Amino acid sequence: MDMTLMVRFRTRPILSFFAMSLMMAVISWLNSAESSSFFLASSLLNSLRFFSNSLIFLPMATPEIVLGASLLTMFVSIGAAPFFPLWFGTILIAHIMFNISFVVVTVRARLAGFPRHLEEAAMDLFANEWTTFWKVTFPLILPGIIAAGLLAFSLSIDDFVITNFTAGKTQTFPMFIYAKARIGIPVQVNVIGTIIFLVAVGAVALTTLAQRRSRST
Numbered sequence: 001m002d003m004t005l006m007v008r009f010r011t012r013p014i015l016s017f018f019a020m021s022l023m024m025a026v027i028s029w030l031n032s033a034e035s036s037s038f039f040l041a042s043s044l045l046n047s048l049r050f051f052s053n054s055l056i057f058l059p060m061a062t063p064e065i066v067l068g069a070s071l072l073t074m075f076v077s078i079g080a081a082p083f084f085p086l087w088f089g090t091i092l093i094a095h096i097m098f099n100i101s102f103v104v105v106t107v108r109a110r111l112a113g114f115p116r117h118l119e120e121a122a123m124d125l126f127a128n129e130w131t132t133f134w135k136v137t138f139p140l141i142l143p144g145i146i147a148a149g150l151l152a153f154s155l156s157i158d159d160f161v162i163t164n165f166t167a168g169k170t171q172t173f174p175m176f177i178y179a180k181a182r183i184g185i186p187v188q189v190n191v192i193g194t195i196i197f198l199v200a201v202g203a204v205a206l207t208t209l210a211q212r213r214s215r216s217t
Helices: 002-041 044-062 062-076 088-112 116-126 129-157 159-168 174-181 187-216
Strands: none
Touching: 002 088, 002 129, 002 159, 002 174, 044 062, 044 088, 062 088, 062 129, 088 129, 088 159, 116 129, 159 174
16 A cells, blocks of 8 residues: 555656646647748738748747747846746747747648639639638648647657746656656656557557548548
């Protein structure tokens, strides 16, 4: 019984850190997908194309340590809530900022070869803009949205460098692993890593099977 209580006591902090990283990854992905719509719309306008492209590719081209140090300097210089003191919100702001770039690039690559004549055909068949989007446009760009979401989620859940600069007293799962690596990583971390790996492989397998069935039918 004492051993069971000890295992539970050691497991609870690990699960709380993992839950925080998981929640942060989901929230940052959703906000990145929403914010990226502005950059996708502005990239279609010639007057704003250079400006939007510069903002999109700048976080991707900047090293993480430079990006994290710059965000830390900005948060400290502001010196007022919600940017200072550093907390969960500052980590979320940093993750949304660098996730937007990857979401925009992935979705825009899907839109590059988008067949516009299908939307025009739907309009010719008396479908309004709302119906055309949900019945024609959205199903075609859905693979790009899913790919962008998975990419943003994976980048956010295991980020350490930028999170370490903007976390303050908040501790995420990668920061916990880094702190424990010097004295020995707990076995529970390997279990969680194995579960994440199996879930990712299972999701890829199910997606592949679903695509093969849809092509065969």
